[in-house]
Amino acid sequence: MRSREDGAITLEFIMLFPVIVAMLYAAxxxxVTFFAKYQIQDVADRAVTSGLYVDRSAFAAxxxxxAVAARASATLEGLKNNLPESWRGRLEGGCATESISGIEVVRCSxxxxxxxxxxxxxxxxxxxLGTFPPLPDALSVEARAAF
Known part of the structure; x- marks a missing residue:
C-alpha cells in the first residue's frame, strides 16, 4: 500500500514542480523589470523637479x-550616470519645454x-512557444510639471 502512495506523490511532484519554479522565476x-522602471522613472521625476528650481529673477521672461529645459536636461544626464553602466548607453530621451493651452510645461522622458x-x-x-515570461517591447517613462 505504501509504494502506491509514494508513486502518486512522486507523480504529483513531477507535475507541479515545474509550474512552481516557473512562477517563482517569473516573479x-x-x-527586476518593475524595479528597473522605478529607477528610470525616479531619474525623470528628479530631472523635472530640478528644472523647477530655476531662479526666475535671473532671466528675462x-x-x-x-533655462528650465537646460537645467532639467543637465540633471537628467547627470542622474543617468548613477544608473547601472549596462543601461546608460541604451537609454534614450531628454527634456524639453512645451506650451499646453497657454501653460508652460517641462517634460522629461x-x-x-x-x-x-x-x-x-x-x-x-x-x-x-515563445519566451517566458513575456516582457514589454520597451520601458518608457515620462514626467511633466507646469512652471
Missing part, C-alpha cells in the same frame, strides 16, 4: 523656458528601447 524577472530582445534579466526561450 523574480517581473520584480522669454528665456525662462530655455526616457526610453529603454528593445527591452524584449535585450532585457535586464534574461528570459527563457521555448522556440515556437
Amino acid at each position: 523574480g524577472i517581473y520584480g 522669454a528665456d525662462i523656458s530655455a 526616457l526610453t529603454y528601447p528593445n527591452f524584449k530582445t535585450n532585457p535586464i534579466a534574461p528570459g527563457l526561450s521555448f522556440g515556437w
Whole structure:
C-alpha cells in the first residue's frame, strides 16, 4: 500500500514542480523589470523637479523656458550616470519645454528601447512557444510639471 502512495506523490511532484519554479522565476524577472522602471522613472521625476528650481529673477521672461529645459536636461544626464553602466548607453530621451493651452510645461522622458530582445534579466526561450515570461517591447517613462 505504501509504494502506491509514494508513486502518486512522486507523480504529483513531477507535475507541479515545474509550474512552481516557473512562477517563482517569473516573479523574480517581473520584480527586476518593475524595479528597473522605478529607477528610470525616479531619474525623470528628479530631472523635472530640478528644472523647477530655476531662479526666475535671473532671466528675462522669454528665456525662462530655455533655462528650465537646460537645467532639467543637465540633471537628467547627470542622474543617468548613477544608473547601472549596462543601461546608460541604451537609454534614450531628454527634456524639453512645451506650451499646453497657454501653460508652460517641462517634460522629461526616457526610453529603454528593445527591452524584449535585450532585457535586464534574461528570459527563457521555448522556440515556437515563445519566451517566458513575456516582457514589454520597451520601458518608457515620462514626467511633466507646469512652471
